[in-house]
Amino acid sequence: MPAVAALPVQFAALEPFVTAWALPSENARSAKRWASHAEDFRRFYDAMLPRMPEVLAYLDEFPLHGLPAEARPLYHLALAFAESAAHVELYGGANKVPNSFDQARFMAAHGERTD
Amino acid sequence: MKPGSARATGTIAARMPWTSRYPELGTGPLPVEPIISPALFEQERTKIFKRVWLNVGRVEEIANPGDYKVKRLDVARTSAILVRRPGGEICAFHNICPHRGNKVIPESGNETFGRARANLLTCRFHGWVFETAGAVRSIPREEAFADLHKACFGLRPIACEVWEGFIFVNLAAEPEQSLTDYLGGFGEHFSGYPYGESTARYKYSAVLNCNWKVSLHAFSEGYHVSTIHSGTSPNLMRFEHKDFRLFGPHSTSAFFVLPIAGLEPSPASALFREVLHRSERHRPRLHEIPPTMNHERRTDFLFEFPVIFPNMLLHLSAGNGYPGMTYFTHHFWPLSVGQTLWEGTNYFRPPESASERIAIAHTTAYHRNGWLEDTSTMEDTHAALSSGVLEEIVLMDEEIMIRNTHHHWDRYMRAA
Numbered sequence: 001m002p003a004v005a006a007l008p009v010q011f012a013a014l015e016p017f018v019t020a021w022a023l024p025s026e027n028a029r030s031a032k033r034w035a036s037h038a039e040d041f042r043r044f045y046d047a048m049l050p051r052m053p054e055v056l057a058y059l060d061e062f063p064l065h066g067l068p069a070e071a072r073p074l075y076h077l078a079l080a081f082a083e084s085a086a087h088v089e090l091y092g093g094a095n096k097v098p099n100s101f102d103q104a105r106f107m108a109a110h111g112e113r114t115d
Numbered sequence: 116m117k118p119g120s121a122r123a124t125g126t127i128a129a130r131m132p133w134t135s136r137y138p139e140l141g142t143g144p145l146p147v148e149p150i151i152s153p154a155l156f157e158q159e160r161t162k163i164f165k166r167v168w169l170n171v172g173r174v175e176e177i178a179n180p181g182d183y184k185v186k187r188l189d190v191a192r193t194s195a196i197l198v199r200r201p202g203g204e205i206c207a208f209h210n211i212c213p214h215r216g217n218k219v220i221p222e223s224g225n226e227t228f229g230r231a232r233a234n235l236l237t238c239r240f241h242g243w244v245f246e247t248a249g250a251v252r253s254i255p256r257e258e259a260f261a262d263l264h265k266a267c268f269g270l271r272p273i274a275c276e277v278w279e280g281f282i283f284v285n286l287a288a289e290p291e292q293s294l295t296d297y298l299g300g301f302g303e304h305f306s307g308y309p310y311g312e313s314t315a316r317y318k319y320s321a322v323l324n325c326n327w328k329v330s331l332h333a334f335s336e337g338y339h340v341s342t343i344h345s346g347t348s349p350n351l352m353r354f355e356h357k358d359f360r361l362f363g364p365h366s367t368s369a370f371f372v373l374p375i376a377g378l379e380p381s382p383a384s385a386l387f388r389e390v391l392h393r394s395e396r397h398r399p400r401l402h403e404i405p406p407t408m409n410h411e412r413r414t415d416f417l418f419e420f421p422v423i424f425p426n427m428l429l430h431l432s433a434g435n436g437y438p439g440m441t442y443f444t445h446h447f448w449p450l451s452v453g454q455t456l457w458e459g460t461n462y463f464r465p466p467e468s469a470s471e472r473i474a475i476a477h478t479t480a481y482h483r484n485g486w487l488e489d490t491s492t493m494e495d496t497h498a499a500l501s502s503g504v505l506e507e508i509v510l511m512d513e514e515i516m517i518r519n520t521h522h523h524w525d526r527y528m529r530a531a
Contacts, residue, residue, distance in 0.1 A: 026476075045383075052386055059469035067469065075469055082477035085383035086484060090347060098346045101321070101490035106483065109226075109318040115472075 006073040008058065014051065014077060017044055021080040022073040027111035029080045034103065036084075038093025045088040048081040065115070131512040133359040140518045144507035149524065150326045151501050156452035163425050163527050164190045167364075168276070168283040168290070168297045170427050170446065172197055175280065175314050177205065181234050181247065185210055185220050185227040189456075190449040191286050195273055196220060198247045201234055207275035207284045208249055212238040213268045219245065225320070225448075225456060236270075245270050278302055280311045300362035301421060307405045308431060313441040313462035317479045320458045323490060325497030327426060327449040328524075330457050333493055334445050335422050336514045337370060343492065347484045350378060354417070356513050358410075364424030364523035366516040369409060370417045372436075384438075384481070387474035391439035394471060396464045399435035418442075422516045424523055437478050439463050439471075453497060459486050 006018045021044055023029045048055075055078050059071060067075055087093060096103055127142055128135045134142055149155050171186040183198040194210040196219070210218045217240040220227060235252060236245045244252045249270040257263060274285040276294035279302075283294050295302060323330055333339065337356040344351050353373035360367050380388060391397040401409065401416065408431070409416045418432035428445040430436075441462050448456040461479050466472035499505075510518050 049382055049386075052383075056390065056470035056473065059473075062469070064466060064469050064472055071469075075473075078469070078473045079476050082383070082387060082473045083480040085381070085477070086347065086481060089381035089383060090349075097484045097487045099343075099491055100346075100484070100487035101493075103487055105321050106487065106490075107320050108483075109320065110316075 007077075008070060008074065011051065011055065011058075011074060014047055014074075017047060017077060018073050020044075021084075022076040023080065024072075024076055024114040025112050026079075026083070026108050029076075029083055030103070030108075030111070032080070033084050033087065034095055036087070036095050041084060041087040041093050041095075044081070045085060048077065049085075052078070052081065133357075134510075134512050134515050134518065136359075137361055137515070137519070140515070140522050144509045145518070145521050146507055147500050147503075147505050149521070149528075150328055150497070151452065151503075153452045155528070156326075156449070158528060159449065160190055160192075162530065163524070164188075164449070165286040166291070166527065167425055168285045168292075168294050169425075170281050170283050170423070170444075171195055171207075172282040173280055173310075173316075174205065174277060174282060175311060175316075176228070179230075181231040183220070183229055183231055183236075183247075185222050185229075187222065187225045188286070188448070193286070194218065194222060195284050196236070196270070197275065197282055197284075198231060198236070200247050205275060205277060205282060206248060207273040207282075208270035209273060211271060212240060212243055213251070213271065214238065214241060214243050214254075219270065243268075279306055279308070298362075298365065298423075300360075301365035301367065301423060304360070304362070304367060304407050305405060305419075305421070305429065305431065308403060308433070308442070310442065310462070313464050315463040315465045315475065316460055317463075317475075318458060318460040319483055319486060320456060321490060322450065323455045323457050323493050324453060325455055325493040326452060327447040327455040328520075329497050329500070330455050330490075330493050331422070331426060331428075331445075331447045331520065332517045333496070334428055334447075334489060335516045335520065337420075338511060338513055339489075339492075343488050344485055347481065347488055350375065350380070356420075359513075359515050361519050364520070364526075365421060366519045367419060367421035368516065370420050371413055371415045372417045373415060383477065387477040388438040390470045390474040391434075391478070394467075396467070397434055397439040397471060397474075400433045401435050404431060404433045422520055424520060437461075437482055439475050439478050440482070443482070453501070457490065 007015055059075055062071055172184050177184050177199045180199050180201040183196055185194050185196050187194045196208045196210050199205050210220055212219050219236055219238045231247050234247045242255045246252050249272055251265050251268045274290045276283050278294055341352050353375055355371040358369040408419045417436040418430040420430050426447040431442045434441055443461045446458040450456055463475050466475055
């Protein structure tokens with residue numbers, strides 16, 4: 001956990017996930033997904049899902065392209081949740097899509113973007 | 116038991132209602148040789164890919180005067196520069212300097228983007244400068260060349276036309292048809308949708324160790340959906356794939372998802388769907404699809420699903436299928452007889468809030484995961500077909516778009 005809080009105080013309970021999951025690009029978040037275990041996905045999912053309506057409402061107080069620095073880690077956590085939920089909801093905690101092509105060979109043209 | 120002597124009862128017309136509407140396609144098997152023959156692959160370069168119109172981009176990718184995109188076209192052993200002129204027109208050129216053949220624009224990967232400053236392109240080798248209309252503007256030490264007719268030393272043009280914001284090139288010296296004539300009824304069927312509003316694009320690509328037609332054909336049918344997509348898409352286990360229509364080498368169809376009792380979207384998917392569906396821009400907007408599609412105006416319409424000869428698919432769903440997604444495309448670029456660059460691109464109207472952006476990331480991830488399932492069979496299929504064990508493959512009724520693609524592939528390959 002970072003020594004200085006990365007999230008707005010009302011989301012302090014999500015602070016333990018910041019270092020691992022609040023990653024700014026899809027490529028970085030994909031690398032985290034591929035390296036995660038069932039329990040990592042489950043803990044992150046269970047912590048995020050009930051807070052998501054509140055998280056989205058908080059983020060929507062700012063213009064999308066003018067998110068202040070204090071909102072960005074939370075924004076990246078929410079993106080990581082959006083991209084990883086299927087591992088819990090559909091894939092039984094597996095870190096790859098069952099019976100799939102090698103995900104490392106899929107290139108995302110937008111993969112390094114941080115918007 | 117031989118294919119065709121199956122125990123199924125009923126006439127061909129009853130078993131294959133779509134295929135039997137097009138008797139010119141027949142109902143027989145397809146040969147495997149076009150998939151594995153190096154000699155036929157060499158012929159495809161000239162008889163198909165240097166003859167027909169190929170979609171190489173969208174106008175929004177080069178929105179401003181001077182913007183360019185360089186698209187590698189390995190199948191024709193060239194790269195196309197697509198550049199927007201000050202008046203808005205888009206021109207295409209081979210990426211080769213007419214002096215000694217260097218690439219005018221250095222490329223990084225399959226697609227390279229940049230901007231021609233002051234609407235000029237400069238070859239970095241010896242500094243020849245070209246206008247974005249192609250003419251050579253200046254040649255350093257021009258006086259040291261013998262009898263150089265500058266008019267003959269412009270960039271080598273490629274025929275380029277735009278349909279509904281999709282940029283097409285034709286590598287023939289003189290295309291035998293305009294793009295409008297080439298697209299024919301397909302172009303009319305898909306015209307009128309506001310494609311240009313969906314400027315948010317999320318594109319994936321992969322080099323697949325399979326022939327381009329293995330990949331194209333796998334994405335050209337819905338027969339695989341209930342097996343291949345059972346992991347990511349339990350909601351797609353009941354569907355209808357119908358309304359097949361052929362437009363010369365192109366074809367189309369409509370895909371519908373049927374309800375499954377007791378199956379609810381997962382909590383995250385339900386949450387993000389709600390975010391997009393309460394937005395006027397991202398909600399299902401079935402009224403926007405062209406009037407010739409989904410003529411019954413069914414609300415369980417997932418997408419209109421065509422094959423655009425030779426190597427493109429364009430799924431139009433107007434936000435009624437995957438949440439927020441207006442349309443998506445596939446392209447299959449041959450690299451060698453056994454290697455293909457696949458590109459899949461998802462299009463959305465741009466998000467205007469963080470919650471919309473995050474919900475779009477969910478849809479994109481879900482669809483990417485489905486594509487990881489789709490692509491999982493292709494290298495196995497190619498490897499197995501390369502054994503030569505099978506000389507033919509067989510198709511069921513709803514694989515008719517594969518049959519049509521092959522029918523016209525054969526027609527092009529037989530042409531002189």
